[in-house]
Amino acid sequence: MNNSILFTHKELIEKSKLGDRKMQYKLYSLYVDAMFNVSIRIVKIKEDAEDIIQDSFTDAFRHLETFKYQSTFGSWLKRIVVNKSINYLKVKRIPLTAIEEHDYWISEPEEIEDNPLDISKIKDAINKLPHGYQTIINLYLIEGYDHNEIGDILEISVSTSKSQYHRAKKKLVELIS
Template sequence: MFQIELVEKCKLNDREAQLKLYRQYCDGMLGVAMRFVKNYDDAEDVVQESFIKAFQRIEQFKGEVTFGAWLKRIVVNGCIDFLKSKNQRTVELNESYLHITDEQDWHVEEGITLEEVKKSIEELPDKYRYVVQLFLVEGYDHSEIAQIMNITEAASRTRLLRGKIQLKESLKDSAYGTGS
């Protein structure tokens, strides 16, 4: 059955179609959530809540993007809301879920480990960390980040630039042993 047919059946509250979509996207969305929240149980909770929200709001899905992209935005927003509600200062990134997108001016000095990159991202202030993670890890563009974070595109660009500068400085300090 095609994805659009499943979505249309979900709009009619077809439980079997909902289960098929859930099974199709559950693991991928769990990977997205794991990049934001600290542990598997919290990530599972966010994903479950996101699917509930998605099925409750399925009428809002117009097919302008894939269902997966639409659902991913719901999951990302759920993760950010979860972190804000828990007032968490760190985001644990599991290596098996980490996929940094290509970016022209992004490179890491030789000898910097993935653990050091993860630690440096975790130490960024929230307003920079979320934008850096959405852009570099999740692959969102500034327009999408602006919508997710409820900020302007200019603010997204500025926060990314400042976050990357802080991240690079932190990694440089780490590479040359000048950090704490």
């Protein structure tokens, strides 16, 4: 990764590590909206996402000394937000749709017509998916996690992540069509 990307906001981060509240607020201001969007896509409830964001920033600032510029600050913070959002769902016992390993078969990719789609139609269709499917779609397509990372985050196998994704994608295509 480009070093200039890794060191984005380095001065703000270093001063925040020293406890400078003004710099912490500037960092917060830079990232709060993006992190809220990450959380709301997972938990779906505005107030819960707001609470998760506050907890995430509190933890991030409390453990800022562990941030070593091995990734961007945004990526590091996003991982905290995603984990807290997923843990919130686990506490509320909102399950992923569980399937058995042997239920999953990879098929050839489906041909999808190249029609321009209305983004609001796609968002509406995602919101109509079962919650577990929404979680997988959001983590894979929107947040950009791979199936290994999703497996770690959700404490499921990689094959379960893949099967959930393929089933969610198939259902999403049905809803959009």
